Amino acid sequence: MARLTRTPFAPCGCAAPHEPGFACAAPADGTGAHGAAVDEAVLRAVFPDGPTRRAMLGRFGAATLMAAIGGVFPMGHAREALAQAPAAPEKRDLKIGFIPITCATPIIMAHPMGFYARHGLNVEVIRTAGWAVIRDRALAREYDAAHMLAPMPLAISLGVGVANPIPWAVAAIENTNGQAITLAMKHREKRDPKDWKGFRFAVPFDFSMHNYLLRDYLAAHGIDPDRDVQIRAVPPPEMVANLRADNIDGYLGPDPFNQRAVFDGVGFIHVLTKEFWDGHPCCAFAVPREMVQSMPNTFAALMRAIVEATAHANKPENRREVAQAIAAQNYLNQPPTVVEQVLTGTFADGLGRVQRVPDRIGFDPFPWHSMAMWILTQMRRWGQLTRDVDYRAVAEQVFLALDAGRAMREVGLPVPESTVREHVIGGRRFDPADPAGYLASLPMRR
Amino acid sequence: MQTQVPFWRAALLSLALLALLLGGWEFAARSGGAVGGTAIDPEYAALVGAAAAQGGQTPMPMPSEIGARLWQLLRDPFYVRGTNDQGIGIQIAYSLGRVGIGFALAALVAIPLGFLIGMSPLLAAALNPFIQVLRPVSPLAWMPLALYTIKDSSISAVFVIFICSVWPMLLNTAFGVAGVRREWLNVARTLEAGRLKTALRVILPAAAPTILTGMRISIGIAWLVIVAAEMLVGGTGIGYWVWNQWNNLSLADIVIAILLIGVVGLLLDRLLGWVAGAVAWQE
CATH class of the missing domain: 3.40.190.10 (Periplasmic binding protein-like II)
Structure with a gap:
């Protein structure tokens, strides 16, 4: 707890004006979805013609192309300029829906324990009747963000189980195990x-x-x-x-x-x-993908509140206090x-x-791309997803690992070097480099 | 033909039946709860419910427990302790508000439309297929469509109330209007009353009892449906409260909710019954 209360007061070096007690809203390194937006804008400026741009991308790959442009254009500065937006959240009053289960612990406890308020947000957490209702209310924008099952944003983004694909994102994983x-x-x-x-x-x-x-x-x-x-x-x-x-x-x-x-x-x-x-992973903190661009400061403040709450919930010594805070009638009602x-x-x-x-349930916000890839292989395996997709590309679009990593770095949590790792599920290795091979090796599929 | 029975004898029998029911329930719950207690680790017993510690299942709550809980709820029905924790009086008020709005909108649509259908045989024949197909649809079947198109859960709940209460009012209005006696209409024509004047001064009073019967059926259905609709969309209302207490497996609260829903439904029905009595006429 001591480190968590201290961290927001640490000098952040972002040079943007913000009140003491609030960490800077947007980080200076310009990675993640912010950075991707700059990359795309520059790419469009350099190759305004769509087919040419796509041909160039296909031929050389995004990384090579951006490196080449970076030789003549100060990409780093552009990313940082966008990342250093003013710190005040564009929208302070937010509604977040949750299902009354312990997976939602960080989303819920951030309310009574003041994590949202600490980042300048006035959040109302609303208990919701079921997953289909959460999905419908989130898509209708009655909620600004929502507690979802980790596969739901993938399905919504791919247009599986909904009328039209809508770009949705997993900003952070809520809980592991449990x-x-x-x-x-x-x-x-x-x-x-x-x-x-x-x-x-x-x-x-x-x-x-x-x-x-x-x-x-x-x-x-x-x-x-x-x-x-x-x-x-x-x-x-x-x-x-x-x-x-x-x-x-x-x-x-x-x-x-x-x-x-x-x-x-x-x-x-x-x-x-x-x-x-x-x-x-189990549940996710989900936001509409466009929130990252349309409300970058609100998004950043929300991310820090959630990541801090997640880290607080993960410490064994806090668990009793957290249980008391969320069992009440206003939250879990248990x-x-x-x-x-x-x-x-x-x-x-x-x-x-x-x-x-002791590790019956854990709280780790980092949305590993490899987790998303495993989920996609299972959607394909059981016939929910009827076409082949680029597992890695979809995972990178939907699981905002870079943005979560940035928020984790800011509150002083260790951030994994890579966004993929090997998982062992039921004794079987899942190698993120070869999801198709993993899928082919599984017994039974539709 | 039934003979009149004294009021007090009926009341006494009602009370005796109630006492028998509650007493039997209390007795069954008390005797069913105790299962042969096996010796159990006290640390384990502290982690589970009283019945589970003895190897049984948590039993139905007893009437005495329900009574205590009812008293607790009714002592402070209007508290607000956050978005998800509000008193039972407030929840009932939310439900009544939704029913009121949906029902009023339905009356605004159904009564004029019913008048038109009742007065024009052509319109009646043309609209009949639509009405006959849509009327038997469960109002809750409209819910996904409403959520998808309206994109607002509380308006969707009001829409569901609207759609379920519109049919009885529409059909009864049309029936009542069509059934007005020819002689009365002829008298009105002899007196050179205009169409509007005939509608308001002759047809409306004549059809009022039938229209009120339709409204009374509608409000009953609306009150039935709001509980189910609120269980689906959640947020506020007595239906949501039932869902929420079920979530907590708190059966005592659910019994109380059933009781309160019944009492409020009875009051709504009495209210419209009283209005119906005011517009009734006898030849």
Whole structure:
């Protein structure tokens, strides 16, 4: 906490006038979406003719071309000039929608704990009924930004599951891990997935990590997720009620609803998703892509608030305090002990044991491009995406790793050198250099 | 033909039935909750609900718990502690506001249109296919379309109320207007009353009881639909409150919401019933 309160007061060297206590709104290094906008503008100025420009880009690649132009045009200065916009946010009063689950912790806690206010923003966080509603209200711009499942901005940007593609972006990842497979108490002896034929499972949404992780997990155990079991989209709050009513046999869902099933004696936690892919992303802080250009200072202030809140939430010593802050009726509306068990990782598993898994849920804002690429391979694998796309290019468009990295650097967090890394999912290596090869190597695909 | 029963005897029977129902519920909940307690790790027991600690499931709340919660809610119905935490009185007021606006708009459209349809057989025949196809559609089926085109969730909820309350009013108005006695219209013509004067002084009073019946059906439907619509769009209102308490698996609150929704629906119906009594006529 000490470092976090100190950081905004540190001299930032951006030379732009801003009040003490607020970090500078736009960083000086001119990378990320800001920088990309400058690059594109310069490119258009140098090659006004569209076909020529595209031909040149195709022939030499953007990097080479920009380096060549940089020889005669001061690109660095242009990027910095744009990046050093005035610090005052263009819009202070913002509405952010959230779903009442612990994945939304940074978005929610930034409100009662003052992270938004510290960056000059007056944010209203609005609890929303379900993922489809969040999507519709966000697309209708009733919300300025929204809590979404990480695959949703990818789907929206590609025009999958919506009427028209709309450029949407993952500005930061909200949480890593923190999901689980919960099964009804009557299945306590059936711990091997091979015995799950005929089960009815629930996931929160079709475009969710939950759906892809459950499918991958089942497929890895030889269960066909479309033929051997049933997978339905059920809003998280309805999962426990459905489990109790014996409408479903289990679910891969977000907390606090796994823990809530245990609390009410309805189900037990079969496995945490962290056992399957340690460090997987789940939910995202999503913004419309054009916000980066139309409201750069608001975007930058929002990013810093979210990144600071995420870092604060990630520290084990803060978890109890955070649990108290978000369990209230205005936010999650859950018994505090349920939220606390999720965040501290000391929890009852529903089978009579107390487990201690401090990294049951983690908070790391960096939106790895390789995570987006894995999600895209799964959308392709299960037939949601019916055409081949350039995984890397889509990931770079939608996951704003450079902008998140800049905000992280400003609040003093370590920033990864690369935006891609190798992931291990269910014991299988995902090499970001060869997503197509990974996809081809998987058992079962549509 | 039924004979009149004294009021107090009916009231006594009602009370006895209520007491039996609540008593039975309380008894069933109390005896069902206790499952054979197995010895359990106290640390584990502290992390789960009381029933789960004994190997059972959290039971239905008892009427006594619901009563206590009702008292707690009604003591301070109008508090505002942030966007997502407001008193139950405020939530009901939001719902009533949406129903009021949607219902008023529907009346503004349905009653004049019903008049036209009732007075012109040609128009009635021409519009009939549209009305017959659209009328049986569940109002909630309009919701995605409304959200997509209107792009505002609270206006969409009002639109859904509008679309569900327009049909009974339209059909009843048309029926009432078409059914006005020929002799009365002939008398009006003999007295050389103009079309507008005939409509306002003869047809409207004659058809008023039928129109009011349509309005009474409409407000009942609108109050049914608003709860479902608010559960879908969220934000504010009694329907959202139900969704939110379900989210917290708080069944006591849901029972209370059912009770309050019923009471408010009854009051709305009585209100229109009273207006209907005021415009009724007998030959």
